[in-house]
Amino acid sequence: MTELLTPESETEAAGIIARHFETGVPLALCGGNTRSGFGNPQRAEATLSSSTLSGIVSYEPSEMVMTARAGTPLAEIEAALRKNGQFLAFEPMDHRGIMNTEGTPTIGGVFAANVSGPRRFALAGAARDHLLGARFINGKGEAIKAGGRVMKNVTGLDLARLMAGSHGTLGFLTEVTFKVLPAPKAATTIIVSDLTDDDAIALMAAAMALPLEVSGAAHLPYSVRPAFLSGALEGDSVTCLRLEGLPESVAVRAEKLKDYAGAIGSVAELDATKTATLWREIRDAAPYAEKSLRPLWRVSIAPSEAAKLVADIRLEAAVDALYDWQGGLIWMRMDGAPEPGRLRALIKAHGGGHATLMRADPTARALIPAFEPQPPAIAALSARIKQKLDPKGIFSPGKMAKEEMAA
Template sequence: MNALLVPAHEDEAAEMVRAAAGSGRSIAIAGGNTRSGFGKATVPACSLRTAGLSGIVAYNPAEMVITARAGTHLLEIEEALVENGQMMAFEPIDHRAIMGTLGEPTIGGAFATNASGPRRFTAGAARDSLLGVRFINGRGETVRAGGRVMKNVTGLDLVKLMAGSHGTLGLMTEVTFRVLPRPQTEATMILVGLDDAEAVRAMAAAMAMPVEVSGAAHLPESVRSKFIGSGMADGAATVLRLEGLAASVAVRMAKLEAVFDRIAPTERLDADVSAVLWREIRDVHPFADCTEKPVWRVSVAPSAGYQIVADLRQHAAIDAYYDWQGGLIWMRMEAEPEGEMIRHFVHAHGGGHATLVRASTAMRAETAAFEPQPSAIAALSARIKHQIDPAGIFAPGRMAGQ
């Protein structure tokens, strides 16, 4: 039987972990349970929800640093930041639509999964904003790593280890992270009708210009119509986002248009419509289709992404679009996950990471969710896991919450 544990405070959570370790029971950690269905389809003995570990502990807008308990809803954090003209630079993805889940995303889940959106390639991933953590290890001990000020690098490696660990190393109870000023406005330029290769070259050219592009994505014609409310013309859309002061955005946009008007027809989206478009790019809106068709998140060199998709299309029916200047591919397969083939082409084009985000229970039982590690790295990971969670109670690949 799968027991549901909902600790009301950190000490109670530590007691629950100690009890599980003593009896050899596995634990799957969840925040809002918004990523339920990710990873291997295993059933742990216990599910621990962080809903009771909630609330902003400290927030000093002048220092641009915030501390919150792991179960705090992202919405609560965002509302506090908006009031002070600030934001989470890493734009954490909301997985509910693509995973078909309910609940509320949490800040602990965002860091546990290293959830990073379109600004990732300029502002860094979630882990790059994380300054400190409190977590409970596999012995039921409370550990603090890092600090509340950016100069404090005590325990920095442990902080980075916890970010993206998917709840397999310990239970994060509190996180401290930096935030940035919120841009006054934004606008998006659309290049219409480019094919995948042309789009990648155009995005690279835009990134080389001194205009501070904060979002660069390519939406092939097959997915372009699935983005709602954008008002984009028919055909493929290569989209470039600018953010900042209104006068600065206007000048930089004019520079972009002066260069790219010679390459393809261009359009412009104002702030409100631009924000909707990039939220849908972040949340994989084209594949939020209420199905269990396999969805992959593939991170590679920007110049390799379109080549991998082209190779795959010779062997399987897929749909795809590109974020991070072409370096992040979101792919939906029409039938089987085809994990072995996808990873073969990823390695053939310089390597990267292919993660199976969504699939049926049967498919998840047969396909590894994460990119298999080389033997040396796998051995190192196993030693780290043993040091932090010696009894192996934190179920691998089962971090469901965000």
């Protein structure tokens, strides 16, 4: 059984890592362990957790900047922000449902995995785009500070962003500084029913091109539609377009969007409460929050190619799909084998993208690279970065050096 190490301070964590550097014994890193089982199987005998490095260090609502220790529960961060009418605009998903895990999501884990939700493609960007600075310990046991409290302070900022999405392969995060934004005062969702996947992709693209500031665009085919809002959404499929902002602005934009979409399909509107619930379920890929090891892929591709890709993979495999990010993000569940070779070949044929294996049985996880294989030049660069920060390769053995989430 893997030993769980829970240091009470950055100094203690540095000492643990330094000892592993001396011996060369592998060490896995985690936050709240909500993504355990993700990636390829690890060979570490011990896991170093940041869960006890917890607490908000500083928070200036007027400056819209917060600094927190890496193990601070995400719920604690969000509660503090709500009191001041602010939020994490990149909308980090909760992986516990699709990964069949428990644990507690932490702010360090969010940035280490670059966890970004439905606003990623539109207005907010990815988690790494909100990261201003970080403290972490490299593979030698050395504490490093990168970045600062404001975006203008770019010294070391790239190094901080490099940690975002590294999945514990480059360093052990101990503290993060990030920007926050005012939460929208109002929100609504325009629902368009009964569109095919192709027509839904076309509508979402058109809606995004309108001057209406759509902050969410997702398509829920019939196979997944009953998993949302307790099955209350009507239609063979539903295409969801979210609007947020000041109440008066949202109301005007909603009427314009309904007028436009009404010429394409049957239109309905959700209130703010149902909107919040729906987009939380979309964010967390609710249909796949199941007690199952059926292969689940997270696919990033050009939105215009999304429906074509799903149609092509269905020619030889039973596939269920959910489209987010205007089609640029596809949650794809296989009813049989993971089919990594065929899926990745089709992605390349459709202009390129990334396929990340989020969930599979242990045998498949041991054999299939969880992350999209990198082009040789990028792989060489990743290897050099890994060598600099973790020269003996003690961190997270079995994972790739850097996930390429184009998303």
